[in-house]
């Protein structure tokens with residue numbers, strides 16, 4: 001890859017300071033070095049030009065070696081989104097799920113599509129589009145499931161690297177002949193491990209430090225794996241410290257299936273724990289129906305949860321309880337779970353997380369007739385609702401923690417990497433029209449009197465890819481909207 005130029009970004013920067021608070025840096029400047037790292041931040045200067053001059057002097061950088069990007073009025077820089085759970089091959093099915101729920105959806109829609117991507121020209125089309133599309137929605141890091149096919153999985157890794165999306169790429173492991181169809185499964189546990197190793201070797205050859213693209217060990221979900229395959233993947237994790245991803249407790253039928261298949265375990269989480277897969281580097285997608293004991297076990301092991309609200313609604317899996325998981329000390333991020341979820345957008349996932357938390361609130365029974373119990377339940381209803389700040393935290397820093405990148409991405413701090421998006425919200429002109437340059441800027445209208453907090457709320461609830469003008473990963477410009 002050709003060496004990158006240094007960057008200087010000027011204007012308003014917004015990021016999560018904590019889970020509950022956004023921080024707004026106005027008239028600020030961020031300097032990014034050739035390695036894509038934030039070298040310095042200057043805040044609260046009177047004018048952008050002053051910030052620029054100060055930073056260049058402080059760093060000893062020459063103006064000629066720096067590319068400058070200025071966020072105009074109504075624009076701001078925001079950390080790139082982290083999608084902690086997405087199926088790249090299923091992109092071709094986004095929106096196609098009818099009235100299915102998990103187990104029949106897998107059989108009817110998903111396995112046939114995934115197996116067809118052994119055709120590499122088809123895989124290239126779908127994967128190229130998936131990476132481009134998610135980048136255009138501001139996803140700078142994606143934790144992908146691929147398929148069982150080694151060549152197509154390696155191709156996905158190649159495409160992420162060449163298009164510049166930070167990615168964890170997992171070959172789907174599924175060797176159980178009783179659950180997986182004959183036309184789409186690994187021949188044996190040994191084959192599962194051998195094929196997985198081939199994808200690890202490939203990713204090491206294209207990105208030796210796993211800087212942009214990293215393998216992730218991917219037992220599809222307990223029912224699709226033999227005990228030997230799960231134990232073997234856990235052994236591989238202990239040898240390599242590679243991350244792990246899988247699904248857990250998404251659907252009631254699935255939970256029954258796990259119970260009948262693994263009588264030796266106390267629970268679904270107990271199956272993964274028994275076979276060594278519950279680790280601090282494990283991301284568990286869904287966790288809709290986990291019990292108190294399972295939550296305690298997951299928290300104790302330090303495993304993370306990818307909350308996939310769009311998928312959980314689309315496949316009628318159920319409403320996952322983010323506040324409840326946070327209360328128990330579980331780190332949570334967001335996943336599109338495309339195409340269980342129909343949307344490729346993490347902004348959309350954040351919005352749906354906020355809405356689903358309100359459904360959780362509405363499900364809390366408030367006894368009639370008032371009294372202390374009713375007051376408590378009313379308070380609880382309020383408490384479980386996610387705020388705008390919390391939803392945007394889930395989309396950025398929360399996701400970064402889930403995938404072990406909290407020191408590198410998710411916020412703007414010196415030493416972190418420049419994974420960011422430039423967001424633009426339309427300014428309404430005095431006559432109620434749009435400012436000339438704002439045509440085609442999407443659904444968000446800013447009148448000018450809104451606080452910055454309110455602007456972010458408008459973006460969360462009505463924003464889309466039309467608002468994402470530029471996207472960078474590790475300092476490299478990876479998407480630009482005309």
Ligand SMILES: Nc1nc2[nH]cnc2c(=O)[nH]1
Nearest residue numbers: 087220221247311337340
């Ligand atoms: N949502 C979802 N759940 C799964 N469980 C096993 N495989 C899948 C999948 O592809 N999507």
Ligand SMILES: [Zn+2]
Nearest residue numbers: 085285337340
């Ligand atoms: Zn999934």
